[in-house]
Amino acid sequence: MFNSKESNSGNRMRWLFAGCFGTALCAPLSLSPAQANRLETFVYDSTQNRIEFSLEQDIEPRGVVISNPTRVVIDLPGIAYKGPTVRRRVGHGVQSVRVGQVDPSTARLVVEFAPDVNFDPKQLKLKSKTPGRWTMQLPESVASADLNSGTKQFTWPLTGTITAGFGWRIHPITGLRRLHKGIDIAAPMGAPMFAVGDGIVSDTGWDNGGYGNFVEIQHADGSKTFYAHASRVLVTKGQQIAKGQAIAEVGSTGRSTGPHLHFEVLPDGKNVVDPIDYLPIRQIVLDLASNYKD
Structure with missing residues (x-):
């Protein structure tokens, strides 16, 4: 389960949806057992500078930007994620992505950025062109960050x-x-x-x-x-x-x-x-x- 600090009202937060701006939480979507929903994939694609995720059934996610460190937190009401919290280190601009359960009826996605990556939260928009499939285009400041800096020296061993x-x-x-x-x-x-x-x-x-x-x-x-x-x-x-x-x-x-x-x-x-x-x-x-x- 995610650390509750990411829900701390002491952090500066900015909601990413019309109807969800400010610091007040949107009302959670309740699903009956017969409507049990699930998170199926979560993708960070540096070649397209965006994140994507897919759900078995469509809902309206809740998105927020939190500072210190800067991270995008997306809550998925009505999603019971069955599994341990998963964290993957990424690179410089986007430092990590995480998936886990914040409470019994809400799954959470987190994208954490490097301290030197700055952007206006108003630039972030979650969009869904197909039911259950959502994308968020990340700011150009993320794309311009040197994701291949530091120790990276090899090419990929396989396409997959x-x-x-x-x-x-x-x-x-x-x-x-x-x-x-x-x-x-x-x-x-x-x-x-x-x-x-x-x-x-x-x-x-x-x-x-x-x-x-x-x-x-x-x-x-x-x-x-x-x-x-x-x-x-x-x-x-x-x-x-x-x-x-x-x-x-x-x-x-x-x-x-x-x-x-x-x-x-x-x-x-x-x-x-x-x-x-x-x-x-x-x-x-x-x-x-x-x-x-x-």
Whole structure:
């Protein structure tokens, strides 16, 4: 459940809808059990500079901008989000996105911005052209922020959808709480996996611990990248690799629930970090429908 501080009246708030301006809350929409609604996806798309979310049934969201730090908070009345609070780090302009439950009948979406990103809340508009599907175009000040600054140095290893982020989670197969050491990117079986940077194949083969067919690449600065669950490996140990070179094909080998790439970054060659910090940001996609069991 979200921290109640984001509802604190001491923070400066500005509602994003006609009829919802000011600091007074809009009346929540009540749904009968037969009308139970759910949040299905939440997307931050840096290429389009916008956020999008979809609902099983349409409602009117409530939006507000809160300062210190600046963040957009969107409450979804009548939505019972079934799952833990999910937070994904993004980059510089947009620092993170979050999804969680603020109370038993309200789900909450949060987009947090960097301290140096400034905009007029009046610039923000939530729009719905199709029932249940909402978009919010973000200000140009967000688009102009350097989302690829800092440590980012690699290209993407695969074109696909991020289905699991870095961090502690309940393993979908074992049911045990463990650190997910990388990110999972879903893609069709056989799609090419690409090296994110120049380097040498330091290891490849089969991992009995659950990764299946894998490739490990060591880069000139001592960092390593790791690619797992491949259906087929296209390189050999000791081979020189160029950035963007196909090194394997997407599969579901090892402990896996479907075709995808498990990708890790080890800056010192030993310890894993969130790969998102090293990749140019394109989209953050949270597929939330999987939290529901029909």
